[in-house]
Amino acid sequence: MVTCMAFLKMVMSLFLLSTIVINSACAGFVVEKSSISVLSPLSMLSKHDSAIGNFGVPDYGGFLVGSVLYPDKGAYGCEAFEGDKPFRSKFPRPTIVLIDRGECYFALKVWNAQEAGAAAVLVADSIDEPLITMDSPEESKDADGYVEKIGIPSALIERSFAESLKQALKKNEDVVVRLDWRESMPHPDERVEYELWTNSNDECGIRCDEQMNFVKNFKGHAQILEKGGYTLFTPHYITWYCPRAFTLSSQCQSQCINQGRYCAPDPEQDFGMGYQGKDVVFENLRQLCVHRVANESNRSWVWWDYVTDFHIRCSMKEKRYSKECAEDVMKSHGLPIDKIKKCIGDPEADVENELLKIEQELQVGRGSRGDVTILPTLVINNVQYRGKLERTAVLKAICAGFKETTDPPVCISSDLETNECLESNGGCWQDTKANISACKDTYRGRVCECPVVKGVHFRGDGYTSCEAYGAGRCSINNGGCWSETKNGLTFSACAEFDLTGCRCPHGFHGDGYKCEDINECKEHSACQCDSCSCKNTWGGYDCKCKGNLLYIKEQDACIERNGSRFGWFLTFIILAFAAGTGLAGYIFYKYRLRSYMDSEIMAIMSQYMPLDSQHSNEVPTEARPLHQSLTV
Known part of the structure; x- marks a missing residue:
């Protein structure tokens, strides 16, 4: 909490508050x-x-x-x-x-x-x-x-x-x-009501970094508490107003909407460059309307998703802080843009804005809560939270706001599974055909991060696009590239040797994500020879020659299919001579081979078997008389 003197100094530097607001702020100073x-x-x-x-x-x-x-x-x-x-x-x-x-x-x-x-x-x-x-x-x-x-x-x-x-x-x-600290946090009933005074600006140094990190890290806890009916959360945004005497000044016109009624400091503290204060007020109003419209459909917790993704996808630092980027984030979470536009109203009109007027009235402290003068500020059960804005510390403070034995399970264990990916895929990218998603649940809520599937890496922003790259990418959903099958033929724009992009194959043109057949016949890139006729096919073409001519694709030329009679006679003589020579060679080869094998067989047999003349002069041992075989 800043002192009245520091607050007065801040206000004077911005010249956006009147004496009435200053006095009420100092009068509402409360110490927890x-x-x-x-x-x-x-x-x-x-x-x-x-x-x-x-x-x-x-x-x-x-x-x-x-x-x-x-x-x-x-x-x-x-x-x-x-x-x-x-x-x-x-x-x-x-x-x-x-x-x-x-x-x-x-x-x-x-x-x-x-x-x-x-x-x-x-x-x-x-x-x-x-x-x-x-x-x-x-x-x-x-x-x-x-x-x-x-x-x-x-x-x-x-x-x-x-x-x-x-x-x-x-x-x-x-x-x-x-x-x-047991009585520092009141616990009037079984539900804790808490509010966060924040800002959509991300160019205000450590304070902006602190609140953005808190929203991202606490989102999982907040949504579980909200969905279970344990808490009632309300976001708030600080605005100032420009005194009537200065509404036409360049400073007020650059920092205010609705003719000076709702203002915010210039993010870069430079009126001549970058974003203006009114850009911040406009986005603050949009975030208030996101919460109101989501709450009407009993989905108030979607505010945490929208704000987290807006900080990531629509950062001032990356020059994406715009209405168009905000609407893209809304679409990813299924928020009705028309209703939100109606809630916002006309920022240029010289009228009060219902939501922002309420916000200015709520800034003034009442009862046990002091005025809100700094960002971020967390108020739990109408008591300002003290301590650093950190996930576990804030969760403990909220849990202290429940009556004994009425605290929800999240207060007992911080090991959570948020299951945010089950609803609309958490607003992240997904490929329903391949059943691949960039949504990942963590104890701090879901993150949109391109996945790794079966060793294949995907890259992109995780919200609107992820594409496979590297080896093996064509095995998963064709690497995200175009592919189509017709007439039994399949063509693909994904090539394993090309590890980065998608390129239409030969015979097609396009960006690789959508390819169309090239009509080579219409584009006169095929069948340019005389006597040629062209017929386009899917992924290619067919050329035919007139009459009995034969088409040669490599030379894009037609040649005669039938030659002269002399040519055919000469061809017959050559073929007959070749056939006769081959037959003679075969007969000669077979005769020589048979003679050679006969001589080899005879030589082998002579070594192991006696000749017929030798057989006639010997008496077989088995035929001798018995008494001869017993004498010496």
């Missing part, structure tokens, strides 16, 4: 508090208020009991504390460090204490005054390095209470306190 109870020593038993720091992570719904420590050196905490985690507790109780206010940013004090091992920080006020909220420092390179890394709670305490703690510590007494 938690209670501190002193548990030890017994002589100090008491209860005190503390102002919750607007950074770090307050333990909404919980409490912390710890021993208080006041450093001997560096009581302001503006420099890193000496030693290795000097505040790390040696006892079961954690250490709560007491630091003096002054000399440097609140957040820097808490960061240095966290690095030294502190579990929480109490900052002692330096003067007697009503409690204020310790805010993050203004955007700077130094602050960007540590503010987002603070993960412990902190609070500002009154000067008199701080002095009593210091006196007890000087006496070496064990001072034990309890920081209690």
Whole structure:
């Protein structure tokens, strides 16, 4: 929360608010508090208020009991504390460090204490005054390095209470306190109502980055809570108005719509270049209408999808922040553009806009909620959330807003499956023929990211296009290229050797995603020879020659199919001579082969079998008389 002086300075620099708005803003300043109870020593038993720091992570719904420590050196905490985690507790109780206010940013004090091992920080006020909220420092390179890394709670305490703690510590007494956030978040019923004051501008530095990252990361939780009826979420947008005396000035005309009634600062702080403030107001109004129209069809959670995708697809940084890009995002989520246009109305008309007028009235704080003066601001059950805008920290704060035993399952486990891809494919690209989708569910909600299928990579923006590339791409839906089959013939614009694009095959023309047959006959690119006639076919052509001529495609020429009688006689003589020569050679070869084999067989047999003359002179052993065979 900014102070009234800082707020006044901001308004004066923009000259977009009147004195009435300034006074109401300062009058509506509210400090969110938690209670501190002193548990030890017994002589100090008491209860005190503390102002919750607007950074770090307050333990909404919980409490912390710890021993208080006041450093001997560096009581302001503006420099890193000496030693290795000097505040790390040696006892079961954690250490709560007491630091003096002054000399440097609140957040820097808490960061240095966290690095030294502190579990929480109490900052002692330096003067007697009503409690204020310790805010993050203004955007700077130094602050960007540590503010987002603070993960412990902190609070500002009154000067008199701080002095009593210091006196007890000087006496070496064990001072034990309890920081209690259980009643910091009201829980009036079984439903938590919360609102986020945000902006569609993405060119405002760390604050814009913080809110865009939060919306993207918290989307999954928000939609589960909304669909289950556990929460009621409402987005809001801050606008200013231009005093009547300045409505015709170039500054007001570039930053306002509806004749100066609703304005936003120029994104680049330069009226002569880039986007203008009225571009931001117009998109803010469009996002309000997206929520209203989606809510009418009981799909209020679609706001999270639209805003997340708009930041990704229609970024100012990429020069895509436009009405056309916004409508493309709406179409991807099935939002009725005509109804949204009707809700927006005419930004040039000299009339009040119903939605934006309500937004300006809601900026002024009522009851327990202060005025909204900075972005982003989260309000839960009409109490401003304190701490960094981070997924788990905010979820815990929302869950603390439920009555005991009425909290939904998401508050018990953060391991979620959002199943956002089941509805309209999450607004992502898909190929229904090949059953391929770029939608992927994560614990933070769905992301639109071109997939990898069976080793084949797809690339594109994930929202409107994904195309296969690399080896094997033609095996999946023909690589996204054109393909068609006719008359039993199939042609494709996808080639495995071409790893990047789609090219129509020979005989077709087009961009590779749609190919049409080339009529070679009409384009006079075929059958140009004399006596030729051309007939176009799908993917090719046929040429015929007149009479009995034969068409030769390579030479695009016709030749005679029948030669002269002498030519045929000469051809017959040559063929007959060739046939006779072949037959004679075959007979000669067969005779020589038979003779050679007969001689070889005879030679082999003579080595193993006696000749007929030898057989007649020998008496077989088996035929000798028995007595001869027994004598020597």
